[in-house]
């Protein structure tokens with residue numbers, strides 16, 4: 001039954017994206033990150049939905065929105081393990097589990113004030129050390145995902 005209800009919500013979208021499996025405490029962080037307050041097309045934001053896997057979860061449905069890889073990387077940094085569904089002409093075109101990429105270019109800031117990326121106009125590059133830690137390519141500083149600042 002739960003699955004059917006979910007499918008109905010997704011099916012109602014003609015073109016756009018659905019972000020699912022959002023931890024309830026991260027929902028509004030993502031709303032802010034995506035600047036949805038200013039978004040002009042249809043947006044559905046739902047929280048505390050019942051989830052068999054997570055207990056409770058958040059979900060965002062955005063009409064006419066298709067994410068770039070850079071946007072998906074940002075989502076992954078803020079909220080690893082979400083599910084992204086792309087809808088075109090009422091059909092699911094793509095469904096993927098978003099995880100933290102192995103390399104992130106110009107997505108996050110380095111926490112080391114003397115790092116060259118904080119002192120020169122250049123892109124940051126981070127490697128994934130593990131699912132909770134990123135490492136700066138330039139100064140080697142390791143940074144926990146929960147403390148990370150986006151660029």
Ligand SMILES: [Zn+2]
Nearest residue numbers: 110115136139
């Ligand atoms: Zn650095």
